[in-house]
Amino acid sequence: MTKTMRLRRRFHCAAQSGAIKPWILIVLLLVLAPLLTLGFYEGRKAYWDAKVREMCAKDGGIKVYETMKLPPEKFNEWGQPNFYRPTQGENALGADYVFVSDIFYYRKGNPQMARYHIKVIRRLDGKLIGESISYGRGGGDLPSPSHGTSFHCPKDYGDIPLLMQVFIRSNKE
Numbered sequence: 001m002t003k004t005m006r007l008r009r010r011f012h013c014a015a016q017s018g019a020i021k022p023w024i025l026i027v028l029l030l031v032l033a034p035l036l037t038l039g040f041y042e043g044r045k046a047y048w049d050a051k052v053r054e055m056c057a058k059d060g061g062i063k064v065y066e067t068m069k070l071p072p073e074k075f076n077e078w079g080q081p082n083f084y085r086p087t088q089g090e091n092a093l094g095a096d097y098v099f100v101s102d103i104f105y106y107r108k109g110n111p112q113m114a115r116y117h118i119k120v121i122r123r124l125d126g127k128l129i130g131e132s133i134s135y136g137r138g139g140g141d142l143p144s145p146s147h148g149t150s151f152h153c154p155k156d157y158g159d160i161p162l163l164m165q166v167f168i169r170s171n172k173e
Contacts, residue, residue: 038142045140048111049151052135055115056153059133062162066122066129069170080160081167093163098123101159110148111140118159120166130166132157 076082084099085092092099098121106113118132134157138150 041140041142045111045137045149045151048107048113048137048140051106051113052137052151052153055135060135060154060157062130062132062156062165064130064162064165066127067165068129068167070167072169074167075169079164079169081163084159084163086159093120096123097121097129099159109139112138114138116157118162120162130162132159132162134158 070081074081074083081093083094085094088099090098090100098119100117100119100121102117104115104117106115114136116132116134116136119128120130121127122129134152134154136150136152139148141148
């Protein structure tokens with residue numbers, strides 16, 4: 001076999017293997033790119049959800065330091081304080097109690113992670129009588145026209161569950 005024939009044979013084999021490689025690359029890209037993209041978004045959500053769970057385990061939940069017994073007329077049919085006006089800010093509980101609600105963002109954007117802290121303070125002596133601490137993640141999903149997901153803990157959190165534990169109905173009619 002001459003030198004020219006050996007070169008032609010090498011060139012022919014290289015050309016054939018080169019023709020196969022672009023198809024393999026295209027197939028791999030069509031399969032791997034969506035999987036890697038989905039894995040990135042899901043992994044990021046899982047990371048922030050784990051952070052939310054970790055923070056909840058440390059200090060999340062409702063803590064009641066003192067209960068306030070109130071007459072039945074101060075409650076609605078569901079046992080919730082009927083004097084609560086959420087749009088009134090610190091005066092949401094009237095003249096006797098201060099309602100404080102704070103949000104601290106650990107991460108803004110997409111996804112977002114925040115700590116929600118609600119406090120009920122007796123105005124007379126400034127004593128903290130109850131608080132609710134919760135954490136949440138919002139967003140971080142693969143971009144799409146659908147509504148984003150969220151994760152929040154603990155199970156019971158927020159203003160109404162806190163108020164229902166701080167303010168209890170007295171048995172006096």
